[in-house]
Amino acid sequence: MTDLNTYFYPALAVIFFFIIYGYIVYIRQMREKEEKNRKKKLDQLVATPEEERKEALSLIKEQSPSDFFLQSKLQKVEGLRQWMQQAGLEISPFYFISLFSSFGVFLFVFLLLYYQINYLTSALIGVCASSFSAWAVLTFLRNRQKEAFLREFPIALDILRRALRAGFSTERALEMIADQQKGIIGKAFRRISDRMHLGESAEDVLADMSNRIGVDEFRMLSIVFVLQRETGGSLAEAAENLARIIRGREILREKVKSLTVEVRMTAFVLACLPFLSLTIIYISSPTYLDPLFTTEPGKFLLIIGSVLLATGITIILRMSYKDVY
Structure with a gap:
């Protein structure tokens, strides 16, 4: 028994250290992969002729066009508040942390009194269980919101494309999407339209909404929208290309699921x-x-x-x- 108590806590600490280290490495690799995929999609979305690309690269020697756009426009902000907004939770981070902390305290007291597990082990299990449950709930809700958004996003892009080709302004096209779409799409574009009518800049509004929604496809459309307002270009063509990419990915996803x-x-x-x-x-x-x-x-x-x-x-x-x- 003495030998067991001697090696129990060091072994437990080593196990949790490797789990946390592996999780950090995994998250870092996933973020690098997401960044590469985002740059690749943006290059496809705003594809330019080879001569124009070479001319742009001669002006920006150290960065590719997609690097320059991603680093200068609509900075990506991640944190607990943004994750909760992406999950559709309207409560403050304080209440969210308090809720799952209460669950961890309850589990700690339950293990300590009912199973008579020592203080340190009970506290460690309570902390890990509360942290994991909070992460699992946020991940589940964020994925559900993302799927709901991507399911209706191509329809919104079609409305945007038709409105622009009919001669409407971009602000009016966004308002038409808010009027015709329901659910998360309608709420998002209604918020964008209302804030732009109040005088906020398009870049600030779209940057905030990109972080609030957390969908890379919407962030790419926002980047193209801001660049189109500053330098010109065909936003309708970019919306059409993006809608085609999203529908192609959805078809591929369903095919992979069936296989x-x-x-x-x-x-x-x-x-x-x-x-x-x-x-x-x-x-x-x-x-x-x-x-x-x-x-x-x-x-x-x-x-x-x-x-x-x-x-x-x-x-x-x-x-x-x-x-x-």
């Missing part, structure tokens, strides 16, 4: 198998699992097993539901 049904079902079964096995064991022999909750070695193995299980399920789900379109 990977077996893989995703296998991942789902593997993720549910440990919980199903524990449930069957508990029903058949309720006292068989008691040592995991009543002894120090059992608690140690339970924590290690839970961490490894959560890591494995996360890897399986990320491999099965990876979105690279």
